[in-house]
Amino acid sequence: MAQVTVYGHRESVExxxxxxSEAIHGAVVSALAYPPDxxxxxxxxxxxxxxxxxxxxxxxxxxxxxSMFEGRSEAVRRELIRELFVRIEAGAGIAxxxxxxxxxxxxxxxxxxxxxxxxxxxxxYTVDL
Numbered sequence: 001m002a003q004v005t006v007y008g009h010r011e012s013v014e015x016x017x018x019x020x021s022e023a024i025h026g027a028v029v030s031a032l033a034y035p036p037d038x039x040x041x042x043x044x045x046x047x048x049x050x051x052x053x054x055x056x057x058x059x060x061x062x063x064x065x066x067s068m069f070e071g072r073s074e075a076v077r078r079e080l081i082r083e084l085f086v087r088i089e090a091g092a093g094i095a096x097x098x099x100x101x102x103x104x105x106x107x108x109x110x111x112x113x114x115x116x117x118x119x120x121x122x123x124x125y126t127v128d129l
Contacts, residue, residue, distance in 0.1 A: 001111060001118065002028050005042045007063040013045040016092045023091035024064065027083035031076060032068075033126060060098045062088070069118070070105035071127035077103055 004024055006013065013020075021041050028034045053061050064084065072080075080103070085096040108127075111118035 001040075001108075001113065001123075002032065002034060002038075002066055002068040003040045003042075004028070005044060005065045005067075007044045007046060007051070007065075008061065009051055009059050010045040010047055012060050012062065012094075013043050016094070017043055019092035020062070020088065020094075023087035024084065026091075027080060027087050028066075031080035031083045032072065057098050060094045062094055062099050064099065064101045066101070066103045068103065068105055069108050069111070069127045072105070 025039050029036050081101050088094050108118040
């Protein structure tokens with residue numbers, strides 16, 4: 001499971017939502033061997049007064065938070081971050097300097113999905129990569 005939340009300036013998010021979603025999903029599918037039909041993205045468009053950051057990040061400044069099951073190796077997590085920077089720049093036109101990414105991993109037992117504990121569900125994909 002990978003839940004993605006994207007924060008950015010309202011104009012930038014509204015202008016690039018589809019391109020960002022495609023770039024993020026492509027990176028997740030590629031780096032995590034994630035099923036292409038699983039896409040869980042939320043976009044939080046913020047007014048300038050609600051999004052304080054250093055001025056050198058610009059109006060395209062974007063924060064990406066990924067919450068996922070623990071189990072991926074450091075190499076896989078590094079690859080995910082690398083893929084995100086490359087695909088977001090190519091697909092959404094946002095320079096890596098204006099993108100920040102955090103990954104939070106939690107045990108499957110801490111997730112409830114489709115009415116059950118995630119540790120009790122067959123996932124259809126591998127987490128230990």
